[in-house]
Structure formats: structure tokens, C-alpha cells
Amino acid sequence: MNKTLYPLKFNPILKDKIWGGQKLKTILNKKSDLPNIGESWEISDVEGDTSIVSNGSLKGHSLKELLETFKGNLIGDKNYKVFGDKFPLLIKFIDAREDLSIQLHPNDELAAKRHNSFGKTEMWYTLQADEESNLIVGFNQDMTKEKYLSHLENKTLTEIVNFDKVEVGDTYFIEVGRIHAIGAGVMVAEIQQTSDITYRVYDWDRVDDEGNERELHNDLAIDAFDFNMPDNFRVKYSKEENKSNEMVSCPYFTTSYVKVTETLKKKNEYDSFLIYMCVEGDAEIVVNGVSESIKKGETLLLPAAITDYEIASKNATLLEVYV
Template sequence: MQKLNQFLKFEPILKEKIWGGEKLATLLKKQTNKKNIGESWEVSDVEGDTSEVVNGDCKGKNLKELIAEFKGDLVGEKVFKSFGTKFPLLIKFIDAKEALSIQLHPNDELAMKRHNSFGKTEMWYIMQADDKANLIVGFQKDSNKEEYLHHLENKSLLEILNVDEVSKGDVYFIPTGRVHAIGAGVLLAEIQQTSDITYRVYDWDRQDDQGNYRDLHTDLALDAIDYKAEKKYTTSYSKQENKSSEIVSCPYFTTNVLPVNGKIALNHNDKDSFVIYMCVEGEVTLSNEFTTETIALGETILIPASIKEFSITSSVKSELLEVYIQ
């Protein structure tokens, strides 16, 4: 078996959404003739939407084929042992021109029982937000099924849900069961488990072009909701130039922020995992003795587990999200 010694770039999978906008094309330079693009799936192994390589010797191969061929060299021995040929994360950029539905995701146990799927723990990193743009995340105070159903039936959920205005750099961790919605005017990076299971509970009574309402999942959601409230929902973190600083660490993924100025040398010998970089500001070049690739704002690259040492260089103020599995 040949050694996997290239950085991997994938063709974005663009998703039209009733709430989508133009920022993925205008700000993140996604090439498309589609309108209302809500999501760019950067690295995906969701059934029917498996990412395909666009660079190097692996060009034309999809993610599932690569895992089958390279196994632990691609994803890490521990990851391969746990997930086999299923890539465990789904990496996205999301543009909400209008608010998304109020929704939540089931945990692993419920998702497997009901849908033969992983659950969907996720996190958001705000890349840009219009003035007064906000998110719905969690409850204002502890709630219960009865109170929730009362407000759902009366279309008054916002009276009990927490709403935060957001700005660039804000981070939100969304565990399974937490009610949430991305508000209008928000552009963000999303890291999540590989799952497309969403329980939609309220969609603002909006209709599509044919006058249809989207399906709601009221009954499925009741036993999946976490009714407990948090004191605050934002994730606090600090960052330091040319160093990786942890933002979120959970059993499903770890995400660090890495501001890059000049040249830095990276060593991932401590990790038994692939590493994904999402460029959320500027432009960087990654290189080692075998391969060199550049990613700019809105682009993503996957570093195989077999590549442990490389450099990252930037001549402009740049920032990356660094994602892997512990």
C-alpha cells in the first residue's frame, strides 16, 4: 500500500435552503449557480453526500474510498478501530439569511434506536454577524414538557428560550438535546458528529415556493429535549498568536483556535487522529517535504494521521480552527 503523504482538499457540497443566502458565494467564494445556499459541507461522509478529493494523487477518490484504502493512516488507528470506514465528523460553513427553524438533535442512544445513526453533538464558531444578529440557544430557566408544549402550541417559545446577540469569534457548544436556532444574518463554521438527524419543532410558519410547510417533529422531540438551563451558553476561550488554544473538547471532537502570523512548525506526534483545518480568516500555506497546499477564508483541508510534522505560513493576519479526535 502506498503511503498517504498529501494534504487533502475536497469539493464543497453546497446545499440550497429555504433560509439560505449569498454569503457563501460572496464572502467565502464558493463557486455556484445556485441561489439561497445555506450550507457548504466541507468534509462529509453522510450517506449520499460523501466528499470527493480535488487535489493531488488522490483526486477523484471519495472519503469512504480513502478510508477503506488507507485506514488508520488516514483517520488514526484509534479512530479507525472505533468507526471503521465511517468518517466520524461533518464539517460545514452555514449562512443564515433568514432564521433557521427552532430545533434539536437526539443523543447517540436515541438516534441509533430510532434512525440507526449517530447522535449530533455540534459546535458553532461565528465568522460574521450582521448588526443585532442573534442565536437561540437553550432555555432561560429550567423548563419541562408541560411548559414547553404550552408555549409551542401558543407559538410563544421565545418567551422561555434564551436569545443571544452574537459577533465574530463567539463560540457555542451545542450538546444533544439542547434547543437551538441560528438567527438571520449569521455566518458560521460548524463542527459536528456525522449525522443529519434534526428534530424541527417550530419553523416560523413559513412556506416554501410551492406553499408547503416543512415537516415538524413535535412528538419525537419531547423525549430528546434537555429542559435544563445554563447560566450562560457562550464558550469562553483565549487565543495566542502562532499557538493552538483549546476552544471545545468533548468525546466527539476537540477544536482549537490557531491565529497564524508568519511561519510556524507543527508537530502532531501526540495525536492518533486526522486533523482538519478550517480557515476562518486570511490565507495560509501548509507544507512539508512531500506536499504544499494553500487555503483561504472559507476553505478546509484534512491532514492525514500519517502526516505528523509540517509548517503553516501566512503573510496576512489569518486564523484557523484545528479539529481532531482525542
């Protein structure tokens, strides 16, 4: 394998979903014949869904192979000590033509015990939203286990969850244990721990083409809830141009908003890889005079070994992520 690292792009892994639509094709230019594309996994190390490099001399190699070969040079020495040959983040674009199921995710302890997995702390950045679209995040009142179970049993769960009208740029931090759902008409960028563990508690009573309802996980979910979470899920952040504006910082990832209208000289001081998701416009990532383009709907991984680089654009909005 070529031993020189450079800005890496990967083939998107597209997921057909009962609630998916066409925006990942029409707005983000994903190529697919799938009828209902719900998710584009941009960078994934989930078992069975490992990303494959799409550019440069490492094209055709998997993220898993890169980790095993480059180790700390790819993800940072401190990250390699913690995660070994496991990439810590799963990066997605999601298009909800219909409401997603109302759900929550377990914490690290529960996920490890039950599923040999990480937990699933995540965040959403809204790329597009139809008029009057909503997200469900948290409850609209103080909640107890007993009150929740009563509404679940009486099929009145939608009376107690919080509906938030959403617009482009709205950002949400979804901690483990918090009830949530992406609403119909919303497209988001999602940054999360590497985990595909979801506890579905209500799926709008819908059925698939064969008349079957999707499995619910209420027995597992009840122990995963944190009913005492504060309403701190809406993220306020600055949009100052040509600098990294921190949006979310937690033990699992830090994400910043970067509006680029000129050439920025950047330095990676984090002992971590950097991920750039382009959510508007296009840009060039330049390393040692060599340029890699990134446009709306594309994602790029900058290995930790690359410390000095430039971002050049007149019109790009990027999400910048590191661990």
C-alpha cells in the same frame, strides 16, 4: 490508488435551503448557481453526500474510498477501531439569510435506535454577523416538559427561548438535547458528529414556493430534550497568537483557535487526523517541503500518518480540529 497521503482538500457540497443566502458565494467564494445557498459541506461522509478529493494524486476519489484504503493512516488507529470505515465528523459553513428552524438533536442512543445514526453534538464559530443578529441557544428560564409543551401548543415558544446577540468570533457548544437556532444574518463554521438528524420544533410558520410548511418533529423531539441543562453553551477561549488555543473539547471532537502570523512547526501527537478550517486570511500547510494553500472559506484534512508539518502565514485564523 496512489498509496501516498498528503494534505487533502475536497469539493464543497453546496446545499440550497429555504433560509439560505449569498454569503457563501460573496464572502467565502463558493462557486454555485444555486439561489439560496444555506450550507457548504466541506468534509462529509453522510450517506449520499460523500466528499470527493479536489487536489493532488488522489483527486476524484471519495472520502469513503480513502477510508477503506488507508484506514488508520487516514484517521488514526484509535479512531479506526471506533469508527471503522465511517468518518466521524461533518464539517460545514452555514449562511442564514433568514432564521433557521428552532430545533434540537438526539443523543447517540436515541439516534442509533431510531435512525441507525450517530447523535449530533456540534459547535459554532461565528464568521460574520449582521448588526443586531442573534442566535437562539437554550431557554431564558427554568424549563419543564409541561411548561415547554404549553408554550409549544400556544405558539409562544419564542417567549421562552434565549436570544443571544452575536459577533464575529463568538463560539457556542451545542450539546444534544439543547434547543437552538442560527438567526438571520449570521454565518458560522460548524463542527459536528457525522449526522444529518434534526428535530424541527418550530419553523416560524413559513411556507415554500408551493405554500407548504416544512415538517415538524415534535413527537420525536420531546424525548430528545434535556430540560435540565446548565447555561454553559458560550465558549470562552484565548486568542494568543501562533499557538493552539483550545476552545471546545468533548468526546466527539476537540477544536482550537490558531492565529498564525509566522511559520509554525507543528507535530501531530493525537493519533488522529487534523482538520484546518480557514476563517480569515490565508496560509500554507507544508509537509516534507511540499506546500498546500488554504484561504478563507477553505478546509483541509491532514491525514493521521503525517506527524510533522508547518503552517506558514502572516495573517491567517484557523480552526484546528481532531478526534
